[in-house]
Amino acid sequence: MSKFNEIFLDLEAAILNQRFISGDLLPSENELVKQYNVSRETIRKALNLLLEKGYIQKIQGKGSVVLDVKRFDFPVSGLTSYKELQVAQQMNSQTIVMHNGLQPVSQELADHLTIPLNTPVLYLERLRKVNGEVVIVDKDYLLTSIVPSIPTDAAEDSLYHYIEHTLGLTIGYAQKEITVDPITEEDKQLMNLKDDTHVVVVRSDVYLENTTLFQHTESRHRLDRFRFVDFARRRNSL
Template identity: 55%
Template sequence: MRNKFNAIYQDLADKINHHNYPVDSYLPSETQLSELYGTSRETIRKALSELLTNGFIQKIRGKGSIVLNLQRFNFPVSGITSFKELNNSLHMNSTTEVLCLEDQHVPLEKFDYQSSSPLLATYVERLRKTNNEPIVLDHDYILKSVVPEISHKVAADSLYDYFENQLGLTISYATKKITVESPTKEEAQLLELNEHQDVVIVRSQTYLEDTTLFQFTESVHRPDKFSFVDFARRQKIN
């Protein structure tokens, strides 16, 4: 069932991305999609629910599922998702350029983090592009006490794939702080920002399963290319 609805979700997402279903048009009805894909309406509903969650469609009562404008990519706030995973799931056609790879001390003041001694890390600066347009500038500090070395090849591909599948680390949770700030001169140039255009900065600290802190990240996002999404459930406070 899961593989089936994932395949349907991916096919519909691809068709939306390639404008087979244009913005403001409606997808076929659940019954039509069920016949088209030769599956149950329950499976179709699961695929549509995934499209809804990822910002591809909006369901309108009595009308169906309308296709939304996908100029912005939805980035999950509460999850721990690598850029490569986001690229693969949203078919962003993205590339990564490694701008810097060297040993540095973590600028703890940026992360409001207190430490009795300096923290030595591998600093990785990467520029993310979609369709050759810069959208994110990532500053990663990987503590050398946990990961002694990182190659240029790994930095250009996926740090998390290397950490989890080659080093056997179990990444568990992260704390995140999101702010809107004026970019530095370098950030404005690299992201090709208009004059006086602010950026969205996500600063995070990521921990392993045993609560070991191993990564500080500062991601600088173009606000016209990303929206940040989360899931919240109401809880009454008595």
């Protein structure tokens, strides 16, 4: 790993762990050069990564100001696994695998995935507990031609880590749809909904780097525990 990436990860961890909070100034470039014993160019590359990721804003004559970083924010853009989100936001979380096996697809899903009706797909259903309460139900449908099976312990840890590091596949991108839907009887049974009448549903089609669609996901979130965010930086027009 390059040195500027190491410094970026170190500063990112400091922000996520709230050693620097919203409104704080990061140490100056000169101070960071001395702290990490690297060149000014290396520090600038690390700070630019923080800038691009939405952790800081550079203010002329002032320095690098830390932006507001909220816990349990769910990124709208990007393709982040739940495990990565859990680690980044230090969530006290547990994953429970409710189903892991083959299941024939419905007509609607067959049309969506462009596969014949009743084609078996690998179906994963996982409950995400945060602080002891089930707040997310994840349903994953994976083409067996790409992911024939997944060990339950891997499904409990990270599906994407297994796909990328064990199967050696490269996940490229996803197309997402976010809606607010009325709760179902299944939602009531599986989640600690309290007085909620709706859930936030994120439906994703996930593609490999070679543009092969291999996964459809429906992720149902309790309204009061997550907010869906993005960070947009204005690009100068020509």
